[in-house]
Amino acid sequence: MHLADRLLRALTDPALTPPGEDPHPDLSQVSDEQLGSLLVAAYRSDDPATHEVARLRFEVRRAAAERQPRYTPEACRRMFDALVEECEKSGWADVTLGLDVLENCTGPLPDLSEPVRALVRFSLEKDTVRQPYALLAVATLAGEDTLRTAVERLSRDVGPIVADEIAVVAGLPPGGQTLLTGIDRRNRFASPHGHAWGRTAENPAYVAFTRRALEAAADRTDAIRAGEIPYRADKAFTDREVTSLGQALRVALLRDEPWLPELFDRLLPGIALAPTTARTLPSQALLYEVVRAAQDYPTPELVTAIRTVRRTVRHAGVPKQLDKMLKKADAALAERTDVALRLPRLGFDAVTTGGSPTGGSTTGGSATDGSAVGGVLRRPAGDYMAVVTVAETATLTWEKDGRPLRGVPAPVRRDHAALVKELRDLVKRVNAQLVTLARALEGGYTVDAAHPYGWWRSELAGHPLARSLVRRLIWEVEVAPGQWRAVLPETDEHLPDAPDDALVRLWHPLRSRPDDVRAWRDLLTERRIRQPFKQAFREIYLLTPAEQETRVYSNRFAAHLVHYRRMFALFRARGWKSALLGPWDAGDADDAERTLAAGEWRVRFFHTWADRAGEDELASTDQVRFDRRVDGAWREAPLTDVPALVFSEAMRDVDLFVGVTSIAADPDWTDGGPERHYWERAAFAELTACAEARRDALARILPRLKIADRCALEGRFLTVRGDLRTYRIHLGSANILMEPDDSYLCIVPARRPADRKVFLPFEDDRLSLILSKAFLLAADTEITDESILMQIKRGA
Structure with a gap:
């Protein structure tokens, strides 16, 4: 007996199924049409079901979600009969299943008027009618009278706007009605898939x-x-x-x-x-x-x-x-790169000299220290002047007769309180827009975003709010077909000559030679330019032989133990979606996901709730997989098919999640058991790409420090020579080993590392922490914290 026949009998008459039937059948062996018949049977099979039948239903439904089943005319009729039975049993049935059957019927549609009339009647009898679009779509199969009855009921007591909507949907051809069912929400809190909105936006x-x-x-x-x-x-x-x-x-x-x-x-x-x-x-x-x-x-x-x-x-x-x-909304705007670059000017004027918004020096800051001013807004307040200046961030200062003041003058606080509040709100708003702009520009990497050169010069490089941010990034201008010239506006007095319709895009190290990457890193360090996000020092992730072997998944970041709530917060901050895990039913595992490349690719990072450690929650990490959108549905893709930039940017996020939240980066982790074994293995492990970029930055920063003669980069460690002992700080976890016996030194950092005015070319809390520890240990005879001194002197 063919596999499809055996499975159909197992669903429709399980008593005749021999024991030992495979609970995980290979459904790739059944055709799309056979899968359609199995899905109808899975929907109709009675409850309560045996464990074997329940498992088979699950396997069939999962296969149907991954493929597009096809339906014979007989299967179409059986599905509509099943929907009516479901209405009689539970009072409601998913009408969109019927629409899917109609769309994918392999032959002439059978006469469905009787079951459709029953479906419509059941639905319209309810106080609240669910799936109104789908109901209108199937009502047409039962004739004009049934459709008219549905329109009248759905338009009753809902307001004229909804009545207009129902009339529009009822007047659409069947295909148009079916497409709209994708946005037919059960309630206003539901969130349909993005491609459903896209199809509707074309109607x-x-x-x-x-x-x-x-x-x-x-x-x-x-x-x-x-x-x-x-x-x-x-x-x-x-x-x-x-x-x-x-x-x-x-x-x-x-x-x-x-x-x-x-x-x-x-x-x-x-x-x-x-x-x-x-x-x-x-x-x-x-x-x-x-x-x-x-x-x-x-x-x-x-x-x-x-x-x-x-x-x-x-x-x-x-x-x-x-x-x-x-x-x-702010986080989502940063992901919507096609509109997020459209910044309002908010009354600011660009501050430049030399008449060019993009070249030369700037008023209010040096072009060599990353403090160039982008825009300024002045507002009078009696005898005083409020000045909002946009450089790396927006700041509010006060002047009198052109002289800067230390704070808000008392007369201004007393007589212009509303203006003070308005301008402070404006500063917050501008800073939020700068964060959004930086995230949007960074998010453009996965779509390989390029802009017309003329628009870029006026609306980004010349924009009073965006200017200071844009100038500190490296850009590539297409000066001839296929020939890109890289430029850093902050250090280049003149931009390349190119027509307004030439393309400009953000430079990425993945597209550059190693020598060029090193040159840009040297320049940023020499000119003390801090970039809005990590660009010149950006990590790149290339496919490894192990990932080519596993083909559709990567284990590069698997088998780590992480502080789960911290990782969950990072998911949200980086635009990933994930269900909250915990010790409850179905709360043990999930895959965090993020769509990339304008919705064409999806990355999934699997993780499992592991245990509690005191008041903390732990999770273990697992595979990373990629899906491509094909005909409106996600299909798993081999890693070799993933575009290089998409792969690199996705893996960069996962590296961040693991590196920041791993218990290996927790300096005072003392719990025993398997967690302790993991901590001992991972706390001083080989460096990831993120840690390698940190090492590269340190190589340029260290020679400029007062403690340079006491520091050396050795493999995965920064070695610091103190007067009492020599210390090795791991560049990934920031954990410390002391020579000569490699004993562990626990230093719990302050909430924020001490600011020693050390220039960093990019924001990195772990790099700041490593430098903070280096300064502390280089002067170990000046340490006053007894808990640290006891550890140092124990083996000195």
């Missing part, structure tokens, strides 16, 4: 609806403010309208519609401010839904509009909630 009828809906919403809030509609707190829109408006806004944001900024200026104050002095909102629900849309598809204009309205909301709890939500 002209729904795109037209999005503008009508959002403008109708703004018209309604205008009417409430004018007193034409009675004001009721949080009742400006029905619940379903809030959900529909959230969907419409996401589609418009994804398309980056040019009419949106003007609409934000009307809609957001309209939903956030009561027309009276009340502390309530016309629609708190829609305000939060707008911010959730900004978390999915942010634009600089929307984030700015939310921050503006946040300052005017009267409700005590709303600003705090908006602040939490805006953190996610």
Whole structure:
């Protein structure tokens, strides 16, 4: 008997299945059409099921998720009958399963009018109708009367905006209706897959609806403010309208519609401010839904509009909630590289000399110390002048008659308190935008982002807020087809001659020769230029022979023990998604994931909740895998197929997760058992690419230090000669061994390493910690901490 027949019998009549049937069958041996029949049987098989049947169902459903099943006309009919049975049994069935069957039927569709009428009737009898788009799509199979009944029921008591939406969906051809089911959310908190929004954004009828809906919403809030509609707190829109408006806004944001900024200026104050002095909102629900849309598809204009309205909301709890939500929107904006570079100027003027926004020296800072000024804003306050200056960060200072003052003058605090608060908020906002810009530029590596040279000169290199950041990065200009010239604007008086439509992109060491990389690192160190993110000293990760052998997964960062909550926080900070693990059902393992290359690639980092260590939680790390998007679905890809930049940038993140959170980097780890064995093995292990970059930076920094004659780089250690002993600081973990017996020295760092005014070409807490320990140990006779002295003198 063929495998497919045996599995079908096991699902439909398990009593006839012989014992010892393989619980993990190789479903690659069944055809797509056979898999479709198995999936229908898996859906219909009765509960409660034996363990073997339950396992087989799982295997069939997993195979169906990885492949696209096909369905015979008979299987189509059986699936719709199964949906009706499910409605009768549980009161609801997933209608989108039926749509998938219809899309992938291998022959003429059977007569489905009877089961479809039953499905529609069951659904419309409920107080809340789930999956309205899918229901409209299948209702057409039962005739005009059934479709008309569905439209009338779905448009009842939901508000005119939703009624318009239902009419649009009902008027679409079947294929268009099916595509829209991807964004058909059970509630406004659900988050459909990104490709579903992308398909919807290509539907002209729904795109037209999005503008009508959002403008109708703004018209309604205008009417409430004018007193034409009675004001009721949080009742400006029905619940379903809030959900529909959230969907419409996401589609418009994804398309980056040019009419949106003007609409934000009307809609957001309209939903956030009561027309009276009340502390309530016309629609708190829609305000939060707008911010959730900004978390999915942010634009600089929307984030700015939310921050503006946040300052005017009267409700005590709303600003705090908006602040939490805006953190996610800021992080998402940095990932959306196609719009994140569009910075508002906020009234700042560029500060330059020589008439060029990109070349030569700058007023207010030297071009050789990384302190060049990008923009300045001046605001009078009586006899005083407030000056907001943008260099590496934005700062607020005060002047009188052109002379700088130490702090805020007392008369200004007394008479211009609102202005002081406004400017302090502005400084925070500019600094947040600089962080977002840096993350967006860095995120452009995986899409190999390139920009027109003319636009880059005016909107990035010449932008008053972006200028100081952009000048400290290395760029490549395509001066001739396929010929790229690297330039660091901070040190180059003149940029390359190239037409406005030439391309410019960020330089990456993976595309450069080792000699060129060394030259850029030397230049940054000599000119004391701190880059906004690690670029010249950026780690690169190339495919190893072991990874070629394992083919579809990498074990490079497997088998580490990490502080789980710290790693989970890093996932969020770096734009990765992961479920929170813990000692509960299904909480033992997950794969953190991040999409790269404009959504074309996905990296997954597997990890497992391990144990508790006191109040701490530990996790163990596992494989890294990559998936490519094929026909709207993820398909696992061999590592050799992953683009080099995508692979390198993804592995760089994983190296960061492990390196920062590993218990091997915990200097006072004292627990025993297998954790201690891991700590002893990993705390002084071979250097990763991240630690190698740290070593390269130290090689350039050490000769400039006062303690240079006491330091030497030896393999994976920085050796420091003190007067009492000689110490070896591991460049990966920052843990310390003491000569001559390699005894361990525990130094628990302060919350932040001491600032010794040592220039670092990039931000690296571990590098700062290593230098801090080096300075301490080079003068070990001056150490006063008894716990450290006891360890040193014990073997001296």
